[in-house]
Amino acid sequence: MSKKRPKITILLIVINIVMYLLMTVAGGSTNPNILIEFGAKDNALIAAGQIWRLFTPMFLHIGFQHIVLNMVTLYFLGMQIEYLFGPWRFLVIYLVSGICGNIASFAFTPAISAGASTALFGLFGAYLMLGESFRDDPYIRTIAKQFLVLVVLNLLSDLTGSIDLWGHLGGLIGGFLLGYVMGAPQIGKVEMHKRWLALAGLVLLFAMIFVRGMHTATA
Template identity: 50%
Template sequence: MWRNEPVITYVLLVVTIGMFMLETAMGGSTQVKVLVALGARYNPYIAFFGQWWRLVTPIFLHIGIVHLLVNMMSLWFLGRMTETVFGHWRFLAIYLVSGIVGNFGGMIFDSANSVGAGASTSLFGLLGAFLMLGDNFRHNPAINAAVRQFAIVVVINLVFDLTQPSIDIAGHIAGLIGGFLIAGAVGVPRVGTIRRVKRVLMGVLLIAVPIILFIVDGTGIM
């Protein structure tokens, strides 16, 4: 059961829904003070008080029931598929690293110092992981067919983001790129082999690009 069932996906669902219940018990998931208290992304607290854990905790927080339902449905479908392809621990690494990179991107490009929360950065990372498969295993017909569908989903979501001023499009794009890079770095033995040089390069880019952005930005807030 452990090897064949997407247990990490189930755990992520339970933890995220549990956090939403805690948000509700503390006063409501749309209350800024509740979100900030539970670890939502808030630039001043990260950049000036060193609360870098706020790049992780927003993955498990949501603003309103619709936000939660949409993301949990996406996690149910994308998570099970990604975990089956990559395996339990690689999937968890992709999910968490994508979320962190996405929240970092949201922090860097959010000049309004808004409060950010949601699993969307991680979910875009799962889409990025499948785009990585398409890039490295383009001669596999089954993978090509799946990747084309995921590419359409990515385009639709990004176009939708452009029409919604309240959506963190920078975080979504950063999560997508982060998912692509971390998926290549950890590899996918269940599908095939990625050249070691390419895996190392993707890992280096995953670490180097955020550091360069932060140094260029100075304070961490553009």
């Protein structure tokens, strides 16, 4: 692992913490009105034109435990992904995966939601892509297998709780496809046909999911 400071990962953590503190001062991060005011995912408002709510929820958290768990995960996972993909590819994967997760949540989950986990599952997905593309690398293969187990366990736990399963799945799939689209030149070459297929799949899949969400929210 590189000794370079994971600057983008740290910047994202700082932004999340600042937003949490602002929400706390404004009236509490568990207050539904504060969540809506700061940009949490609300299906009716998205359908009414507030599309930016597919972006802002990944920087909001509901309670202290929520932000601590997500920021610890972001630090350790982000540090690895930022090194393997490079800072700017990492940032694109993180942000677009978060949007993909929020689109899936918009389409399939009626509840108000917020949290970085849509983007974090995107980072898991990107690492699973590395495990598929660079399976001959023993380190990547081992870590990818460990992450796969962790992802499965998390998704199973989502089924028994009030966690946004669809947001996690959307982020995971988005990150997996984005891994191909962005490539990882520091590790090796991803075949061009895979990159184009992944881009087409990403755009078509989440466009269809978004249309479904708009139809459901306005029905």
